[in-house]
Amino acid sequence: MTKAVEEINRHTISVLVDNESGALARVVGLFSGRGYNIESLTVAEVDPREKLSRITIVTSGTAMIIEQIKNQLRRLVPVHKVQDLTIEGAHVSRELALIKVTANGEKRVESLRIADIFRARAIDSTNESFVFEVVGATDKVDAFIKLMEPLGLSDVSRTGVVAIARGPNPI
Amino acid sequence: MAHHDTLNGAEILLKALVDQGVEVIFGYPGGAVLPIYDELFKQNRLRHVLVRHEQAAVHAAEGYARSTGKVGCVLVTSGPGATNAVTGLADAQCDSVPLVCLTGQVPTHLIGNDAFQEADITGITRPCTKHNYLVKDVNDLARTVHEAFHVARSGRPGPVLIDLPKDVIQNRGEYQPPSKVKSKYKPQVKGDLKAIEKAIEMIAHAKRPIFYVGGGVINSGPAACQLLTQFVRMTGYPCTLTLMGLGAFPGSDPLFLGMLGMHGNVEANMAMHDCDVMINIGARFDDRVTGKLDGFSPKSKKIHVDIDPSSINKNVAVDVPIVGDCAHVLEDMIKVWKAKQCRVDDKALKAWWSTIEGWRGMDCLAFENSNKLIKPQYAIQRIYEMTRHRNPYICTEVGQHQMWAAQHLKFDLPHHWLTSGGLGTMGYGMPAAMGVQMAHPDALVIDIAGESSIQMNIQEMATLVQHRLPVKIVILNNQYMGMVRQWQELIHGGRYSESHMNHHPDFVKLAEAFGAVGLRAETPGEVDGVIKEMMAVDRPVIVEMRTDASENVFPMIMPGMAHNEMVLGPEDRSRDKPGSEQDGMVLV
Numbered sequence: 001m002t003k004a005v006e007e008i009n010r011h012t013i014s015v016l017v018d019n020e021s022g023a024l025a026r027v028v029g030l031f032s033g034r035g036y037n038i039e040s041l042t043v044a045e046v047d048p049r050e051k052l053s054r055i056t057i058v059t060s061g062t063a064m065i066i067e068q069i070k071n072q073l074r075r076l077v078p079v080h081k082v083q084d085l086t087i088e089g090a091h092v093s094r095e096l097a098l099i100k101v102t103a104n105g106e107k108r109v110e111s112l113r114i115a116d117i118f119r120a121r122a123i124d125s126t127n128e129s130f131v132f133e134v135v136g137a138t139d140k141v142d143a144f145i146k147l148m149e150p151l152g153l154s155d156v157s158r159t160g161v162v163a164i165a166r167g168p169n170p171i
Numbered sequence: 172m173a174h175h176d177t178l179n180g181a182e183i184l185l186k187a188l189v190d191q192g193v194e195v196i197f198g199y200p201g202g203a204v205l206p207i208y209d210e211l212f213k214q215n216r217l218r219h220v221l222v223r224h225e226q227a228a229v230h231a232a233e234g235y236a237r238s239t240g241k242v243g244c245v246l247v248t249s250g251p252g253a254t255n256a257v258t259g260l261a262d263a264q265c266d267s268v269p270l271v272c273l274t275g276q277v278p279t280h281l282i283g284n285d286a287f288q289e290a291d292i293t294g295i296t297r298p299c300t301k302h303n304y305l306v307k308d309v310n311d312l313a314r315t316v317h318e319a320f321h322v323a324r325s326g327r328p329g330p331v332l333i334d335l336p337k338d339v340i341q342n343r344g345e346y347q348p349p350s351k352v353k354s355k356y357k358p359q360v361k362g363d364l365k366a367i368e369k370a371i372e373m374i375a376h377a378k379r380p381i382f383y384v385g386g387g388v389i390n391s392g393p394a395a396c397q398l399l400t401q402f403v404r405m406t407g408y409p410c411t412l413t414l415m416g417l418g419a420f421p422g423s424d425p426l427f428l429g430m431l432g433m434h435g436n437v438e439a440n441m442a443m444h445d446c447d448v449m450i451n452i453g454a455r456f457d458d459r460v461t462g463k464l465d466g467f468s469p470k471s472k473k474i475h476v477d478i479d480p481s482s483i484n485k486n487v488a489v490d491v492p493i494v495g496d497c498a499h500v501l502e503d504m505i506k507v508w509k510a511k512q513c514r515v516d517d518k519a520l521k522a523w524w525s526t527i528e529g530w531r532g533m534d535c536l537a538f539e540n541s542n543k544l545i546k547p548q549y550a551i552q553r554i555y556e557m558t559r560h561r562n563p564y565i566c567t568e569v570g571q572h573q574m575w576a577a578q579h580l581k582f583d584l585p586h587h588w589l590t591s592g593g594l595g596t597m598g599y600g601m602p603a604a605m606g607v608q609m610a611h612p613d614a615l616v617i618d619i620a621g622e623s624s625i626q627m628n629i630q631e632m633a634t635l636v637q638h639r640l641p642v643k644i645v646i647l648n649n650q651y652m653g654m655v656r657q658w659q660e661l662i663h664g665g666r667y668s669e670s671h672m673n674h675h676p677d678f679v680k681l682a683e684a685f686g687a688v689g690l691r692a693e694t695p696g697e698v699d700g701v702i703k704e705m706m707a708v709d710r711p712v713i714v715e716m717r718t719d720a721s722e723n724v725f726p727m728i729m730p731g732m733a734h735n736e737m738v739l740g741p742e743d744r745s746r747d748k749p750g751s752e753q754d755g756m757v758l759v
Contacts (some may be wrong), residue, residue: 022293030298068484068485070479071479071483074477074480075480075481077302077322
């Protein structure tokens with residue numbers, strides 16, 4: 001096989017499923033049972049009338065593995081639609097993180113300055129701590145967390161990636 | 172209280188089963204399903220076969236399903252009843268057998284409480300069923316049952332489990348007939364015509380073609396098997412079948428090269444290796460078929476027809492994938508072939524067949540017969556010759572006897588060969604034969620067994636006797652777990668670690684203890700006599716044949732080797748070559 005086929009790439013896959021008990025377990029169990037990896041996973045109901053949830057999964061693998069993942073997902077009975085946003089055209093993806101920084105003095109001021117640059121909002125504060133809310137692409141969130149590390153980073157909670165196709169058409 | 176327009180859950184369940192065409196249920200009662208058994212007692216539309224272990228109920232339903240093409244039905248209780256059924260469900264999942272398994276569950280208010288005989292069976296069976304349901308409201312029950320049957324039989328068939336809490340089957344609710352239930356599950360059955368045209372183009376221009384056909388054609392139904400036979404004969408191309416595909420194309424047809432794979436025929440494996448166009452219809456490039464992947468049919472363009480898109484490009488990258496039901500695709504293939512007035516390349520085909528005849532001439536299944544010891548191959552050949560006029564249904568357990576049966580029996584009809592292919596479940600054959608006999612009371616049903624496998628579900632002898640199912644069980648007793656011993660001999664330096672059982676029951680007395688008939692053959696001269704006697708008896712029979720303990724199954728592709736690297740027999744020096752571990756593939 002050629003090198004290009006063997007190359008491992010990251011893909012963002014969007015899965016529309018019935019919002020029923022066990023649906024998420026089926027998807028997650030498929031990944032663990034077949035040895036695929038999950039880098040990020042988000043899920044929430046998106047259509048209460050039709051009782052549909054959207055699961056956004058970031059995974060990586062060779063082209064053949066990614067094809068398998070999508071076909072295996074399509075095989076699940078509660079799955080309605082599987083889309084590979086990475087290859088189906090332009091899309092936007094975002095995640096949200098809540099970041100707790102515990103600091104005094106200059107470090108505390110510096111954390112606020114950096115938060116400003118990243119358009120992170122302080123959504124909780126005490127005399128010795130902040131909780132920042134930062135929204136952005138994964139690498140932006142990563143960068144913000146890295147900068148907070150020396151300033152007293154104490155806790156991180158991230159949503160994982162949500163994504164949607166660009167342009168007027170629904171995914 | 173007037174309940175004129177409502178039924179209790181158990182009544183709804185049985186009504187739904189009848190409306191789905193169920194005739195027989197294989198099951199075992201217990202606390203959580205007592206209301207269902209009470210309703211069963213009061214009716215006479217559904218027959219119930221009382222097994223002795225729930226695993227056997229599932230295999231019996233598999234036997235019923237695979238020999239009829241209908242959905243098999245299982246009913247077991249919660250907790251241990253349900254967990255005992257898991258092996259059968261995994262088996263049905265691997266071999267794509269349509270089943271609906273009904274499990275009892277503790278009442279909804281006790282779920283999650285570690286109640287008596289509670290098991291999270293939807294959790295446990297999620298990876299080994301096609302789909303499963305937990306019904307929480309009696310008004311969802313009928314819809315769920317109808318949908319479960321639809322899912323089990325549509326697309327790539329498989330087992331579906333419905334977990335039924337006790338309160339749900341006791342509460343009263345409304346029945347919905349199948350016509351009122353619309354399922355969103357609609358797999359693609361028609362193949363893409365552009366891809367089919369491309370495939371036909373490729374098939375017509377092939378110089379060294381081969382049809383590689385699997386159980387998907389049998390699952391698609393008798394029409395698919397007829398269309399396949401028609402198409403193969405139109406082309407005059409050679410055809411090989413997988414273990415699961417035996418019977419999809421007539422075994423006596425000269426175009427048939429025999430089974431392929433680890434214990435396949437030389438002509439089949441060599442033709443797969445050297446072909447230029449491979450036409451895979453309803454097979455899944457299983458590792459037992461392909462051998463070493465980077466040595467698998469390196470010179471061929473590959474066409475793959477499968478109803479399950481996830482089977483395509485999973486192990487082997489193909490050139491023309493066609494997602495669809497085999498019958499639909501074959502029908503379109505024949506249409507396109509005729510419309511385009513395709514002609515095969517006669518000259519190339521003649522040369523290809525002469526190469527194939529060369530391989531065929533090696534007579535790879537030949538063995539040295541003995542007049543002192545019963546050779547297992549001889550026993551199977553005699554069974555074939557002496558029973559073929561009755562078109563028997565043959566089931567097997569798992570191991571050497573299974574491979575010899577696959578090699579030496581010829582099947583001209585689909586649905587007559589039942590074996591555990593994907594999961595390789597020892598103990599499959601006898602309960603499966605039970606299910607076949609339930610579906611075909613007048614047919615000759617034979618389970619070819621090994622003495623080890625048969626003991627995994629030997630308790631079902633009692634079921635056979637109770638339900639007067641005259642299944643014939645032929646045990647090829649070589650005193651060993653034969654296939655384990657063969658691998659130990661060939662791969663593990665002859666260290667026979669735990670593969671020898673130095674105590675076995677007296678199978679003749681055992682048969683008699685169950686109320687069945689026991690027969691024994693110890694020399695080749697006695698073989699015909701016991702087969703004749705076995706066929707003459709209208710009761711369950713165990714025939715024990717004491718076979719040569721040293722015999723191995725050949726040809727064999729050693730793990731990690733390719734199709735053109737077969738070991739042909741005990742004298743073949745190539746077996747000294749160690750298997751390779753390329754691609755990081757672990758030898759299994």
